[in-house]
Amino acid sequence: MAMELARAAGAAILPLFRADHGLEDKGAAKGQAFDPVTAADRGAEAAIRQVIAERCPDHGVLGEEYGEDRVDAEFVWVLDPIDGTRGFIAGIPLWTTLIALRWRGEPVVGLIAQPYLDEIFLGTALGSRLIRPDGTRQLAVRACPGLGSAIVGVTDPLAYFTPLEQTAFSRVRDAARLTRLGGDAYFFALTALGVLDVVVEPTALKAWDVEAAIPLIQGAGGFVTDWRGRPIGRDGGQIVAAGDRACLDETLALLAYAAV
Structure with missing residues (x-):
């Protein structure tokens, strides 16, 4: 349906x-x-x-x-x-x-x-x-040993991230091989497709912004958590989607001090 x-x-x-x-x-x-x-x-x-x-x-x-x-x-x-x-x-x-x-x-x-x-x-x-x-x-996510080899997607840190979230995300951006902006939820689809490695989004996300991505990325072998590594709640919030566990763990470590 x-x-x-x-x-x-x-x-x-x-x-x-x-x-x-x-x-x-x-x-x-x-x-x-x-x-x-x-x-x-x-x-x-x-x-x-x-x-x-x-x-x-x-x-x-x-x-x-x-x-x-x-x-x-x-x-x-x-x-x-x-x-x-x-x-x-x-x-x-x-x-x-x-x-x-x-x-x-x-x-x-x-x-x-x-x-x-x-x-x-x-x-x-x-x-x-x-x-x-x-x-x-x-669909299958791709293997990626860490952020140094990763392509990271984000919508718009300046428009949507709090100042603390911006500072935390800058650490992810600096560690990543490549960062691309402006893909909105299409970046979640590209993670499931195995061409993007990590997507980071802020507190501003609502349930309708992220819930479709959870079964899609998990069904492709990936991970979707909040910035503390917990399952996403029913109200949305801070999001990290990753194809490889190593990328997820490294990203969460860099974002931890801005996690809510």
């Missing part, structure tokens, strides 16, 4: 990509920093919710745009219709649709879709795979 939800979201989003996407600034109404939302964000989540209501009316939903609905249900869908809205409005095809399914409070299915590239990354405890029009391939 996650695939069906992803297709419904893509159908709502793609006509508005690099087009008139109906931009609004949620932050302006609150006197806060720029916080964009588009008609594509809202239309995609509405389309997903409609399919869930028709197919699984007893399931709960937690979404970025329309909030909570029966989140104490046995099965709960956790949705971010467009993760990377800033990239979306800039015409950069690294935004994604994030769909996770919780069972009894734990994410058991994780899907990251990039409709413009026609890629769906899907993971469960049975394994993870990349689904494209030209076929399906199993």
Whole structure:
């Protein structure tokens, strides 16, 4: 069913990509920093919710745009219709649709879709795979002996990290072979694909930003923890995703003093 939800979201989003996407600034109404939302964000989540209501009316939903609905249900869908809205409005095809399914409070299915590239990354405890029009391939993280050999991904430390988190992350960046910015949740998918080694994100992450990544990366043989090395809680927070345990441990050691 996650695939069906992803297709419904893509159908709502793609006509508005690099087009008139109906931009609004949620932050302006609150006197806060720029916080964009588009008609594509809202239309995609509405389309997903409609399919869930028709197919699984007893399931709960937690979404970025329309909030909570029966989140104490046995099965709960956790949705971010467009993760990377800033990239979306800039015409950069690294935004994604994030769909996770919780069972009894734990994410058991994780899907990251990039409709413009026609890629769906899907993971469960049975394994993870990349689904494209030209076929399906199993996903596996790659071995990496440490940060000196690693490619690290992060969205935007200056915009989203606290000053203490910025200082801690600078130690990871200095130790890494290469660091790339601006990939949002697509960097989680690339970790499962085995081309990125570590992703670091801050306290600001919400449940809908990360829950899809957990089954996906774990199903590919990787790890997702908070900055203290603990499982991710139901409210999101500080995140480290890594393909190799050695990279995870080294990253956690450098971030430890800024962990909450």
